[in-house]
Amino acid sequence: MLMEKEKTKNVIIELKNIFKYYRMSEDVLVKAVDGISLSVKQGEFVAIMGPSGSGKSTCMNMVGSLDVPTKGHIFLDGVNISELHESDLAQIRGKKIGFIFQSFNLIPNLTTLENVALPMMFQGIGSEERKSRAMKFLKLVELDSREDHYPNELSGGQKQRVAIARSLANEPEVILADEPTGNLDSKTGKIVMDFLEKMNKSGRTIIMVTHDPDLAQEYADVVYWLKDGKVEKTTRRKPGQKKLNRKLVENIAETGVSGRLRASSHVDTLGGKEEVD
Amino acid sequence: MISDYFNLAFKNLKHRGVRSWLTLLGIFIGVVAVVALIGLGAGLKTAINSQFGVSTTELITVQAGGVTFGPPGSGAANPITTNDLRIISNVNNVDLAIGRNIGTLKIEFRNEAVAFISAGSLPSGKEERDFVHEANQAEVMDGFLLEEGDTNKVVLGYSYSVKNKERGAVEIGDKILLNDKTFRVKGILRKTGSFITDYMVLLNEAPMEDLLDYGDDLSLIVVKMKDKDLMDKTKLDIENALRRYRDVKVGDEDFVVSTPAASLKTVNSILTGIQIFIVIIAFVSVFIGVIGIVNTMGTSVVERKKEIGIMKSIGARNENIFWQFFIEAGLLGFVGGLLGVIFGTAITVFGIFGINYQFGTELVPDINLFLIFFALLGSFCVGAIAGIIPAMNAAKQNPVDALRG
Numbered sequence: 001m002l003m004e005k006e007k008t009k010n011v012i013i014e015l016k017n018i019f020k021y022y023r024m025s026e027d028v029l030v031k032a033v034d035g036i037s038l039s040v041k042q043g044e045f046v047a048i049m050g051p052s053g054s055g056k057s058t059c060m061n062m063v064g065s066l067d068v069p070t071k072g073h074i075f076l077d078g079v080n081i082s083e084l085h086e087s088d089l090a091q092i093r094g095k096k097i098g099f100i101f102q103s104f105n106l107i108p109n110l111t112t113l114e115n116v117a118l119p120m121m122f123q124g125i126g127s128e129e130r131k132s133r134a135m136k137f138l139k140l141v142e143l144d145s146r147e148d149h150y151p152n153e154l155s156g157g158q159k160q161r162v163a164i165a166r167s168l169a170n171e172p173e174v175i176l177a178d179e180p181t182g183n184l185d186s187k188t189g190k191i192v193m194d195f196l197e198k199m200n201k202s203g204r205t206i207i208m209v210t211h212d213p214d215l216a217q218e219y220a221d222v223v224y225w226l227k228d229g230k231v232e233k234t235t236r237r238k239p240g241q242k243k244l245n246r247k248l249v250e251n252i253a254e255t256g257v258s259g260r261l262r263a264s265s266h267v268d269t270l271g272g273k274e275e276v277d
Numbered sequence: 278m279i280s281d282y283f284n285l286a287f288k289n290l291k292h293r294g295v296r297s298w299l300t301l302l303g304i305f306i307g308v309v310a311v312v313a314l315i316g317l318g319a320g321l322k323t324a325i326n327s328q329f330g331v332s333t334t335e336l337i338t339v340q341a342g343g344v345t346f347g348p349p350g351s352g353a354a355n356p357i358t359t360n361d362l363r364i365i366s367n368v369n370n371v372d373l374a375i376g377r378n379i380g381t382l383k384i385e386f387r388n389e390a391v392a393f394i395s396a397g398s399l400p401s402g403k404e405e406r407d408f409v410h411e412a413n414q415a416e417v418m419d420g421f422l423l424e425e426g427d428t429n430k431v432v433l434g435y436s437y438s439v440k441n442k443e444r445g446a447v448e449i450g451d452k453i454l455l456n457d458k459t460f461r462v463k464g465i466l467r468k469t470g471s472f473i474t475d476y477m478v479l480l481n482e483a484p485m486e487d488l489l490d491y492g493d494d495l496s497l498i499v500v501k502m503k504d505k506d507l508m509d510k511t512k513l514d515i516e517n518a519l520r521r522y523r524d525v526k527v528g529d530e531d532f533v534v535s536t537p538a539a540s541l542k543t544v545n546s547i548l549t550g551i552q553i554f555i556v557i558i559a560f561v562s563v564f565i566g567v568i569g570i571v572n573t574m575g576t577s578v579v580e581r582k583k584e585i586g587i588m589k590s591i592g593a594r595n596e597n598i599f600w601q602f603f604i605e606a607g608l609l610g611f612v613g614g615l616l617g618v619i620f621g622t623a624i625t626v627f628g629i630f631g632i633n634y635q636f637g638t639e640l641v642p643d644i645n646l647f648l649i650f651f652a653l654l655g656s657f658c659v660g661a662i663a664g665i666i667p668a669m670n671a672a673k674q675n676p677v678d679a680l681r682g
Contacts, residue, residue, distance in 0.1 A: 091592070101680075105583070105586075105590070107588075122592040127280075
């Protein structure tokens, strides 16, 4: 097992010149991620935005150790995860990362309690401890009264709260949320986002993929705008500033949309242009 | 951890559709066949012995050789005759040699032809008659056995006393017609469980000769020995004597000399044949069951691709996924085996109950706990083995592709 430890001060995730290519045929090479470098500090709330096909999800999958880059290095808590074997990646997914998906991705045959306890099973935690810890997390998302319910007996918002509880099961340092409010109405979405904010305030690093500039502006410390597999723009909150500047985020989004409309004009902006609000 | 896999597998099985359960049919039938076959083993032997008229009485029977249809000796090219009876009577260790005729007669009750049945003659002499009664387990349930002077009387097997669609129950004193000649029912025999004896009509030698006119021919000769321990030697002596008299060489015999051991051997070989047939069915069923489980688990991997992706995203390693599907396949097999054991045991219990009722035996179902344990273990193993390839396919799913579903 190749485990390269690099001590990087306060940085929990670091992407160094990441490429992810998919060869569709002999002539066609899809560049899903085309040289991204960025770093995420511990406890940051990061939003990744960009049009469809810009490489957001691929990026998330690689950070979440579900996928490995074609080229480049990803460091998670100082460990180079881009060269690890599948079983080591699974360990990292189980211990250090919690996933929240747009479509909740709960296992339909298991109750809410069992869904939340499942990640702990893969870490070899005993049944009783699993149950008590799962109950604690269900309480945290205010669904402890629904412990015996199956996912099909819950509303969308409740399902996502169960998914949040599950993502916390092994007390990971990083939570990856892929469009966490994408399938929810705005009111339920707000509840879910408030839980994510609560988790962030308790010290967890959150990386969220979203299409919604309002969410990014409201909750994120940093917004990365991806286009054509590259970071086109970055907006970072100034120290002491409560929220990102709405106009700036909207401007990024609008630029992105217009950029998407101008898809043929490809601008190489490796690393992106950083704007500090 | 293993118990967690079982728990998860059990939950998944609970939510499976009918299609998955139907794949268990193969293993179910296989286990039912094996459990019932072994459980019914002793009972089957008893039943077959009774049906083939294998007597527990130690006697030797002699019949004409060759393949014949109908009663013993009928249609034989070179029948056994009273001359053969005389030869056998002179063989060492032969106490009694009794010639018997068994023929097919038309039987009518209340002027309605009911069937063609097998009628057996009773010889003269008390000792001879007693021996024939004993060999045929002929004890009266109602009325009396025939006496030597009874010319127009018969004793009927148990089955005639039971009411059926064609006729009412036959009672003592009723008139019956045998080949259009009137006889009165003097006695009805106890149930033996054998189709041969329960449907038999017994009548004395003289009226039987009147009806069938068989002259010197005999259907069979029944031999009672002085010393039962010399049965094999006596059999050889009879064979030698008949070979000399009938002028046939070893291997060309036109007669058959049987002992209970030989009959039992025949019965056992029939039983073994049945058992082999059932075991083949069991193997074919289990093989079909294995293919069913491979198919069902393969489909399940495709259907649950997203679930595999979810499990991987929350930390499941490839081996976790493998064990999950492997144990689930094993449990599928186990459930098939469990149902098979339950059904097979039920067949055994009811089968033995039926045999006891039919043949008046007191058999106990042979429910072997080791057999049940190994049947269940075997079913689990067969299921799990069938699940290896699907489980490997599940385990090696790429997490990102799997999450897309």
